[in-house]
Amino acid sequence: MRLDVVLRVTTKFILAPLLLFALYVQFHGDYGPGGGFQAGVIAAAAIILYGLINGLAAARRIVPDAVLERLIPAGVLIYALVGVAGMFTGENFLGYNHLAHDAVHGQEWGVFLVEAGVFVTVFSSMVGIFYAFAGRRRA
Template identity: 60%
Template sequence: MGKHLVLRLVAKIFIPLILLFALYVQFHGDYGPGGGFQAGVIFAAAFILYALLFGLDHARTVMPPALLQTVAALGVLLYGGVGVASMLLGGNYLDYSVLAEDPVHGQHLGILLIELGVGLTVASVMMVIFFTFTGRRG
């Protein structure tokens, strides 16, 4: 624990803030700059910071790679699923207007859902890539 004490302390304060900020960016993407892609990347960056400072093994216990791979697939599935759902409700593929009573509301819901899918996939793929690269020793 002696090494990088200052860095670790600062990171302990900052990582929750970064994660919170990622969530804010994710769900506030309709109003300000942001969205699934940005949120996913910020979320992954927070975890990479954690792994760099506290070691890979700790990071692996917090975020097991098997879980990440499942979540990556789930994100794409959610995106495609929204498309199929709108088709089943009588619209075109990925036409969110039919998801709710009035079209604008439906669009809102659809955008939120697919941004969530994008965010899940991007965050978990970035972390998977990081773990596979660093988990491999020479």
């Protein structure tokens, strides 16, 4: 891909807006379509695009394997802790009403934290799958 100047330059221009759009989808998920899953896939697609154009080693410098190995369970842990926190406050699992001073803010915080956990898990899983397939050698 060293000779494909148009692809390399276009990727450099589109990478930051892709990541910014992923953040927009993440934070807009409470008010409209979107949320953690969609934002995680968009952010992972940006890293995968970077890896396809600049090589797997360049992508691994941005998101190392050690970081992915910690992010995948961290996202699941965030999700589970939010659910268990609701149980400790007298609600059902993933009951958010008692997570703040009133039920409305508790719902907002609960949904935000669960979506953040989903974002982390989906992003790291998708990038990890790309690393696994891209790192294989042909037989």
